[in-house]
Amino acid sequence: MCGIIGCISNKPVAGMLLDGLKRLEYRGYDSAGLVVLENGVFRWEKTAGKIKDLEELLQGQTFSGTIGIGHTRWATHGSPSTCNAHPFFSCDNSVAVVHNGIIENYHQLRQELVRKKHRFQSETDTEVVVHLVEDYLKAGYKPIEAVRQVCRRLNGSFALVFMFTNHPNLLIGARLNSPLVVGIGRKEVFLASDVPAFLRNTRRVVYLHDRQIVALAQAGLRQKGKQTLHIIDFAGKKQSYHISQVRWNIQSAEKEGYAHFMLKEIEEQPEAVRRTVNYPHLSVLEPFTERLRDINRVILVACGTAWHACLATKYAMEELVRIPTEAILGSEFRYALPPLDKKTLVIAVSQSGETADTLAAVRAAKEHGVFSLAVCNVVGSTLTREVDLTLYTFAGPEISVASTKAYTAQLSVLALLTIRLAAIRKTITRNMEDKLLDELRQLPNKMKTVLRNKKIIEACAEAYKRVGNFMYIGRRNNLATAYEGALKMKEISYTHAEGYGAGEMKHGPLALVDGSFPTVAVILKDCVYEKMVSNIREIKARGGIVIAVATKGDKNISEIADWVIETPQVLEITSPILAAIPMQLLAYYTAVKKGREIDQPRNLAKSVTVE
Ligand code: AGP
Numbered sequence: 001m002c003g004i005i006g007c008i009s010n011k012p013v014a015g016m017l018l019d020g021l022k023r024l025e026y027r028g029y030d031s032a033g034l035v036v037l038e039n040g041v042f043r044w045e046k047t048a049g050k051i052k053d054l055e056e057l058l059q060g061q062t063f064s065g066t067i068g069i070g071h072t073r074w075a076t077h078g079s080p081s082t083c084n085a086h087p088f089f090s091c092d093n094s095v096a097v098v099h100n101g102i103i104e105n106y107h108q109l110r111q112e113l114v115r116k117k118h119r120f121q122s123e124t125d126t127e128v129v130v131h132l133v134e135d136y137l138k139a140g141y142k143p144i145e146a147v148r149q150v151c152r153r154l155n156g157s158f159a160l161v162f163m164f165t166n167h168p169n170l171l172i173g174a175r176l177n178s179p180l181v182v183g184i185g186r187k188e189v190f191l192a193s194d195v196p197a198f199l200r201n202t203r204r205v206v207y208l209h210d211r212q213i214v215a216l217a218q219a220g221l222r223q224k225g226k227q228t229l230h231i232i233d234f235a236g237k238k239q240s241y242h243i244s245q246v247r248w249n250i251q252s253a254e255k256e257g258y259a260h261f262m263l264k265e266i267e268e269q270p271e272a273v274r275r276t277v278n279y280p281h282l283s284v285l286e287p288f289t290e291r292l293r294d295i296n297r298v299i300l301v302a303c304g305t306a307w308h309a310c311l312a313t314k315y316a317m318e319e320l321v322r323i324p325t326e327a328i329l330g331s332e333f334r335y336a337l338p339p340l341d342k343k344t345l346v347i348a349v350s351q352s353g354e355t356a357d358t359l360a361a362v363r364a365a366k367e368h369g370v371f372s373l374a375v376c377n378v379v380g381s382t383l384t385r386e387v388d389l390t391l392y393t394f395a396g397p398e399i400s401v402a403s404t405k406a407y408t409a410q411l412s413v414l415a416l417l418t419i420r421l422a423a424i425r426k427t428i429t430r431n432m433e434d435k436l437l438d439e440l441r442q443l444p445n446k447m448k449t450v451l452r453n454k455k456i457i458e459a460c461a462e463a464y465k466r467v468g469n470f471m472y473i474g475r476r477n478n479l480a481t482a483y484e485g486a487l488k489m490k491e492i493s494y495t496h497a498e499g500y501g502a503g504e505m506k507h508g509p510l511a512l513v514d515g516s517f518p519t520v521a522v523i524l525k526d527c528v529y530e531k532m533v534s535n536i537r538e539i540k541a542r543g544g545i546v547i548a549v550a551t552k553g554d555k556n557i558s559e560i561a562d563w564v565i566e567t568p569q570v571l572e573i574t575s576p577i578l579a580a581i582p583m584q585l586l587a588y589y590t591a592v593k594k595g596r597e598i599d600q601p602r603n604l605a606k607s608v609t610v611e
Pocket of ligand 1 (some may be wrong): 304350607608
């Protein structure tokens with residue numbers, strides 16, 4: 001996944017491009033570049049490394065161009081290097097392009113272009129695009145038509161932004177399976193992968209849809225920034241558009257004094273869950289009551305952390321709604337298609353709404369007439385436009401690659417949906433419904449209590465910062481918590497960690513246990529409490545270390561475990577929301593003590609928009 005930005009203004013744009021790229025750095029950060037148009041020629045810099053390396057390159061240079069495009073990369077084709085950094089240019093240096101996505105048929109296109117004597121500067125898939133546009137321009141097509149012809153020849157996913165030396169006030173953007181949003185300011189217009197890139201300048205946005213092309217023009221300096229915005233689809237048909245107002249502000253996308261976005265976002269969880277639970281989701285579901293009453297099967301589909309939210313929900317859905325429910329990995333779904341029909345409810349869960357495997361699963365499911373619903377954190381993302389209904393999480397922008405507040409917000413929305421489904425199908429009483437909803441409303445305060453465990457969790461991280469392995473165990477819906485805890489530890493501290501069903505320890509993993517092997521166990525006062533106590537006794541009997549996430553005041557656990565992180569008493573349906581917080585903090589403090597990158601872990605990107 002990469003970050004792209006374009007800007008036309010009535011003043012130099014290089015600073016705004018750089019600022020925008022910094023706010024997109026969570027999308028990719030192994031190389032970066034930008035180009036502006038000055039006196040009819042392109043002036044550009046690009047480099048391997050982070051945006052701060054690009055900034056150093058620009059130091060001392062004056063870029064006066066009032067139109068430009070920029071890019072921060074997460075490599076998919078071609079190693080992170082200066083020559084593979086975007087932007088790319090046509091042979092005659094009249095066209096520049098930046099791209100987010102993958103051109104799947106780039107190889108045959110490149111062969112065709114080489115036969116036509118085009119010269120390539122990089123190993124990337126993107127570069128074929130700019131040479132194709134060059135050919136159509138030379139054949140007499142106008143820029144938007146040239147771009148349209150090229151879009152029809154590309155397979156895969158792309159958000160593209162073009163600039164032209166012969167059209168000094170024109171940017172053209174196009175998207176397929178990759179986000180692209182227009183920002184309309186008073187003095188400038190933007191095209192970017194995501195809203196934070198230009199939120200400092202404007203909150204007026206137009207979300208482009210798949211298979212749309214936008215031409216953004218800014219009249220010259222003299223005409224006081226008169227702007228025009230023209231959208232067509234890949235068939236050339238003019239498209240209407242809606243200007244919406246972004247609801248959150250730029251501070252939400254900034255660290256605001258925290259050492260890392262991850263810690264800020266962990267701390268934001270009570271507020272994120274409060275906003276999410278208080279939003280009238282149930283009224284959004286109202287018009288679909290009949291359809292929801294008729295379903296006879298639920299399939300939850302997602303990837304990574306979002307899939308853990310699905311797994312935790314499966315238990316609650318089956319228990320309260322009494323309906324067969326499965327949690328299927330997005331990357332598995334379409335290769336092992338489950339039975340689907342119009343009585344199946346497919347719930348796709350995604351923070352970004354751009355995860356390729358989750359999108360592909362929804363598209364495959366919709367071919368069978370299912371009722372599709374999304375739980376998503378990004379308004380206007382691709383997923384939200386492909387389903388029948390979206391329930392938004394109101395976590396605000398989640399910048400850190402490691403998902404935290406989006407996860408607990410997803411669990412909250414899914415709990416609300418579960419309660420609603422049970423009420424519609426009368427599998428719970430009104431009294432039970434009120435009790436469960438009240439529990440959700442009390443959650444933010446209980447989460448604040450759990451967040452007060454930071455000191456003991458940091459001490460625990462200090463004690464085990466050198467171990468090579470962690471085991472995480474849980475049962476029922478807190479098996480998902482075990483998986484999530486292990487994922488957090490892996491992805492930001494780079495320490496191996498494994499989530500496992502606690503009941504499975506005797507069937508093999510117990511052989512791993514010795515004095516240097518910590519096991520994090522979720523042991524709450526619930527229906528499997530006694531079983532969990534037996535599991536940690538087995539571990540202790542073999543000299544293992546136990547870090548227990550337990551119910552506040554549980555003296556029994558304090559006598560058995562080496563470390564106890566206390567959480568308030570909570571109903572089972574919401575316990576994974578509270579139990580997630582110690583998992584997040586343990587991974588965070590371990591990673592900090594190991595000097596890891598935290599917000600941008602190696603090899604990872606915030607949203608996996610490629611398969
Ligand atoms: C979680 O910490 C990871 N960043 C990753 O597993 C993530 O949850 C997964 O890629 C799904 O992303 P999505 O929610 O945007 O679809």
